[in-house]
Amino acid sequence: MASSSNKRHSSESLKMSPEKALKLFDNGGVLIVLNLPIGSVFGIDMKVYQVGDKFLGLKMIPPGLHFIYYSAVSKEGCVAPRTGFFYFFSPQEIVVKKWDSKNEDLNSLAPSGEEKQRIRENLQNLDRNLGAYPYQTLKQWNRLTCNISESLVNQLQPLCGTISSVTQLVPLNYPTKESSEPDSTTDKRFQSLEDKYLPNMKQVPGTEIRFTEIPKYRYPDGCSAAQITMYNMDSTYLLEQLLKHYKNKEDILGELQMAHVCFLIAHVYDAFEHWKNLVQVLCSVDSGLEKHSDILTTFLTLLHYQLKEIPSDFFVDITSEHNFLVNTLQIFFQNVKSSEANEQFKSYVDKFRKNLTTIYKWDFEAIPEDEQPVVVEF
DSSP, X not given: OOOHHHHHHHHHHXXXXXXXXXXXXHHSEEEXXXXXXXXXXXXXXXXXXXXXXXXXXXXXXXXXXXEEEEEOBOTTOXXXXXXXXXXXXOTTOEEXXXXXXXXXXXXXXXXXXXXXXXXXXXXXXXXXXXXXXXXXXXXXXXXXXXXXXXXXXXXXXXXXXXXXXXXXXXXXXXXXXXXXXXXXXHHHHHHHHHHHHOXXXXXXXXXXXXXXXXXXXXXOTTOOHHHXXXXXXXXXXXXXXXXXXXSXXXXXXXXXXXXHHHHHTTOOHHHHHHHHHHHHHHHTOOTTTTTTHHHHHHHHHXXXXXXXXXXXXXXXXXXXXXXXXXXXXXXXXXXXXXXXXXXXXXXXXHHHHHHHHHHHOOOSSSOOGGGSXXXXXX
16 A cells, blocks of 8 residues: 555646545556666657656556557667567556666566565555556547457567567578679669678568558459459458458457557557558448448547547658548548448548548548549640
8 A cells, every 4th residue: 555645646646536546556557667777768558758767667557458668778878769568457467577688678577476465565665666657648548449459469469579660680691692794784783782782681580560461462363354453442352351360350440550559659660551551441442331331430430549649741642742541531431422331321421521621621522633634735
């Protein structure tokens, strides 16, 4: 149990009653972090801290999914790439991590039941060195992760257990001997230099996020040219192939959220690319709009909260002023408008469209440049 001064400090920092703060203190999880270098960046969910000399971790962590991340600082002041992991806390759970300076990572310690009980009883003394979970961001975090199940995290999280913002590479093979053949073109010359000096690299096995692979071909075998064109325009078949990879069909929305969080917080660019690909699949559904309207309705709700976390101009290609999201959603809105989906679904989609137009000033009525008629002057 925390001392009265510590209870008062926790409740004031969280702007809640002492009774509620005490309940959260008693029932919440505890993350003990040992030896993380002073000045390092440490975060949980939507909140980032800078580690001080008395930092020993976090308390009052609500049960459920959390993303814990860190960027250690060296003696020279260099900050390491961001590394993190997803973890589901149980009520009153105590997790202990210790910084390994040799491997530059947080290692998990497995205290015995007696040790955990001793830590729990000693929380009164540790309290001043434990930061309180930022409950002011909990609603925001829950909206971004509500469909991510523990089984999905186990399915997608890297086998190594951590997610890094920098892809870890190892050489697959080393350059061959320099060719004696003369290069006839600039491209060949640069290619030979690449082969000469740069090894062929691959990602370290077990460090990659195991996102569901989206099939390269969007149509079944044996299709005619006309059918291939139809399947490329309508992603219903592709969506249904993807849904076979999940225990529950809603897991595709959980993967969408996990990709978004891995990009937004873990700073993994490949996760953003995967998020874009999933958005394109969901927005290109046509013939299956009514069948999958429940998934698509939830998708729009999740997308609404995801967009709040990303600057609207982030989706614009600076080389062509092409807005990926506007063009993708424009296809979706057109498909819904001309479909035979139920009126309730159509009404929801229309409200979503109007909301985006009001907030971001996006024009979904304009005809894309590549679809505009070509004017030929004689």
